[in-house]
Structures are given as C-alpha cells and as structure tokens.
Amino acid sequence: MVKLLDSDIQTKEVLKWKGLHLFHFLGSACSQKTRIVLNMKSLKWVSHEINLGEKEHFTPWYLGINPRGLVPTLIMDGSVYIESNDIIQLLDEKFPQNKLVPKSFQNKMNELLCHENDLHLDLRTITxxxxxxxxxxxxxxxxxQNxxxxxxGTVEGKADPDKIREIEFWEKVASEGITDQAVKKSAERFRFSLENLNKTLAKNQYLLGNTISILDVAWFIYVNRLIFCGYPIKRLHPNVNKWLEPLHKRPEFAKEIIVSPELAKAVKANHQRQQETKTTLVDVADL
Ligand SMILES: N[C@@H](CCC(=O)N[C@@H](CS)C(=O)NCC(=O)O)C(=O)O
Incomplete structure (x- = not known):
C-alpha cells in the first residue's frame, strides 16, 4: 500500500483536507477504475480534475502532491494515497458497505491486482x-523537464524508481515512437492474460466466483480500453466478452467510460487511416 509520508509532499495544504478528495482525469483508465469503486460503494467525494492533455500533472503544484506525476491520487482525511489498486483496496477496507473483496481473497487480492498493474505500460503503449x-x-x-x-521525487521517504521509469518511457517514445515491436510485445502479454481470464470465466460469472469484486472492476477497465483500441475480444476471448457486456450496462460503470463525441470522431479517423494502411492493432500485432 503506497501511503505517502508528509515529507514526500510539497503541496502541504492537502494534508489539512477532510473527507475524500480524488485527483483524476475523465479518460484515464486508472481514474475510471477508482471512480467506479467510489460509485459502487455510494461514497461522497470531492472531484479535482487534472487534465493530462493540458499537462496539469507536470505542474509543481500537482507534483507536490503526487511525486510520480500520475493520476489518480486520493486524499482521505489528510492522508495521501497513490496507485489506483491500493486506493480501491483501501476504500473497500475502510468503508463496510457493499464489500468488494471476498473474505477468502483478502490475503491474495494484492497479488492478483499486481498482475494487472504490471500490464499498465503495455496498456499505455497500445492506447x-x-x-x-x-x-x-x-x-x-x-x-x-518540468x-x-x-x-x-520521493515515495515513502525513498528516491522513487517509478519516476525514472516514467521519464524513460516518454524519452523512448520521443526518440523512436511507439514501434510495431513494442505493440506486438504488449499485445502478446495481454493476449496471454486474457486467455487465462477466458478460462476462468468459462466456469464463473465473475473473476473470483459468483460475486463481483474489485478485480472485475480493474480488468473491466483494461478490457474496455483494449476494445476501444480495436482489440478483437469477442473473437479471441468470447467468455471475457460475455462477462463484459452486463458490466457495461451497470450505471456505476457506464457513466465512467463515456467517450466525448470529439474523441470518438478522432479515434474513428485514426482507425480509418490505419485500416487503409493495414496498420490497425489487429494487423500490427497479428491478432
Ligand atoms: N500504477 C499507476 C498508474 C497510473 C497512471 O499511469 N496513470 C496515467 C493515467 S491512466 C497517467 O497519469 N499518465 C500520465 C501521463 O500520461 O503522462 C496506478 O495504477 O495508479
């Protein structure tokens, strides 16, 4: 669980904030995941939007709250939490209504979510x-530079290796773009994990049995994004598709993944160009 120390934080005013405050961005997958859990638990929270398109996450003020420069960040009664999977576990632990971690999985949940988190840079590559x-x-x-x-630059009092990893990711993108090889690798990793989920979902309604959990929320967000990018989920992993459809219809999920007409238009235009040049996700990753 990543809970920042006061010494990690430069924007000290947040340490006095009461209640639940979420720094998030509408289209960010990790923010969407957190907002769905807040909805499912009917929690009241104060919204602070950080516009990634406007680079608001690289301002000194926000970096003074989250040294990794990422969203989401949760402030709970003056304590600062980063990492979406830690945040959703914490919310379930602190608020008893509508429990989303089955008792029998309490010790294993972190490990199960880590597997999903390990694919985050692959999701970014494809996105x-x-x-x-x-x-x-x-x-x-x-x-x-900002x-x-x-x-x-510290998390829990130590120099944070994740900040360096973030900088290296973007420097690589700036120097060579997002290459076909990077796409292939990322898509392969997802295909492998989704095939495992597909097997689980042949027997179960949800990923941990017959009740919904935060693991379903976390994977829902990833699968939803992959489909948006053109991943052929129905053809490759039909049980995952069957699990996803009713989740899409739940209002707590549906309202967090709305795509603006401008974004939908821009993505459609990009996909059209990729179809003409045979460079869609399916083409590049040979799916
Ligand atoms: N492991 C982190 C990943 C957070 C993350 O990468 N967030 C993305 C949005 S989904 C972000 O803030 N990206 C910053 C950027 O695009 O520069 C978590 O789960 O919270």
Whole structure:
C-alpha cells in the first residue's frame, strides 16, 4: 500500500483536507477504475480534475502532491494515497458497505491486482498508438523537464524508481515512437492474460466466483480500453466478452467510460487511416 509520508509532499495544504478528495482525469483508465469503486460503494467525494492533455500533472503544484506525476491520487482525511489498486483496496477496507473483496481473497487480492498493474505500460503503449493520433512527441522535452524538476521525487521517504521509469518511457517514445515491436510485445502479454481470464470465466460469472469484486472492476477497465483500441475480444476471448457486456450496462460503470463525441470522431479517423494502411492493432500485432 503506497501511503505517502508528509515529507514526500510539497503541496502541504492537502494534508489539512477532510473527507475524500480524488485527483483524476475523465479518460484515464486508472481514474475510471477508482471512480467506479467510489460509485459502487455510494461514497461522497470531492472531484479535482487534472487534465493530462493540458499537462496539469507536470505542474509543481500537482507534483507536490503526487511525486510520480500520475493520476489518480486520493486524499482521505489528510492522508495521501497513490496507485489506483491500493486506493480501491483501501476504500473497500475502510468503508463496510457493499464489500468488494471476498473474505477468502483478502490475503491474495494484492497479488492478483499486481498482475494487472504490471500490464499498465503495455496498456499505455497500445492506447497511445490506437486511440486518437497524438503526434510524435506526446510528452515533450519541456514537459519532462518540468516533471524532473517538480515534487520531492520521493515515495515513502525513498528516491522513487517509478519516476525514472516514467521519464524513460516518454524519452523512448520521443526518440523512436511507439514501434510495431513494442505493440506486438504488449499485445502478446495481454493476449496471454486474457486467455487465462477466458478460462476462468468459462466456469464463473465473475473473476473470483459468483460475486463481483474489485478485480472485475480493474480488468473491466483494461478490457474496455483494449476494445476501444480495436482489440478483437469477442473473437479471441468470447467468455471475457460475455462477462463484459452486463458490466457495461451497470450505471456505476457506464457513466465512467463515456467517450466525448470529439474523441470518438478522432479515434474513428485514426482507425480509418490505419485500416487503409493495414496498420490497425489487429494487423500490427497479428491478432
Ligand atoms: N500504477 C499507476 C498508474 C497510473 C497512471 O499511469 N496513470 C496515467 C493515467 S491512466 C497517467 O497519469 N499518465 C500520465 C501521463 O500520461 O503522462 C496506478 O495504477 O495508479
């Protein structure tokens, strides 16, 4: 569980905030996951939107709250939590209504969610190439300089290796783009994991049996994003598709994954171009 120390935080005003405050972005997968759990548990929270498109996550103010420069961040009565999977586990632990971690999985949940979290950079790789066109340098030298200079750079009192990993990811994208090889690798990793989920869902209604859990929420968000990018879920993993359809219809889920007409139009145009040049996700990753 990543709970920041006061010494990790430069924007000290948040340490006095009461109640639940979420820093998030509408289209961010990890934010969507967190908001769905807040909805399912009928919790009241204060919204602080951080616009990733406007690079608000690289401002000194926000880096002073989350030294990784990522969303979401939860403030709960002056304590600061980062990492979406930690946040959803914490919310379930602290608020007893509508429990979303079955008792028998309490010790194993973290490990199960870690597996999903390990695929996050793969999701980003696929997203940045197969949603709207974001140009060659989605994070510029100046953005990365702001990122480097902002915040304490520490998490739980130690220099944070994840910050370096983030900078390296964007520097690589700036120098070589998101290559076919990177897409292939990321898609392969997803295909392997989704095939395992497909087997589980041949027997179970949900990923841990017959009751819904935060693991379903976490994977729902990933699968939803992959489909948006053109991943052929129905053809490759039909049981995952069957599990997904009723979740899509639940209002607590549906309202968090709404796509604006402008974004839908931009993604459609990008997919059209990719179809003409045979560079869709299916083409590149040979799915
Ligand atoms: N492991 C983190 C990943 C958070 C993350 O990467 N968030 C993305 C949005 S989904 C972000 O803030 N990206 C910053 C960027 O695009 O520069 C978590 O689960 O909270």
């Amino acid at each position: 940045f190439r197969f949603t709207q066109d974001r140009g060659k340098t989605p994070r510029t030298t100046e953005d990365l 990122f480097r200079n902002g915040g304490t």
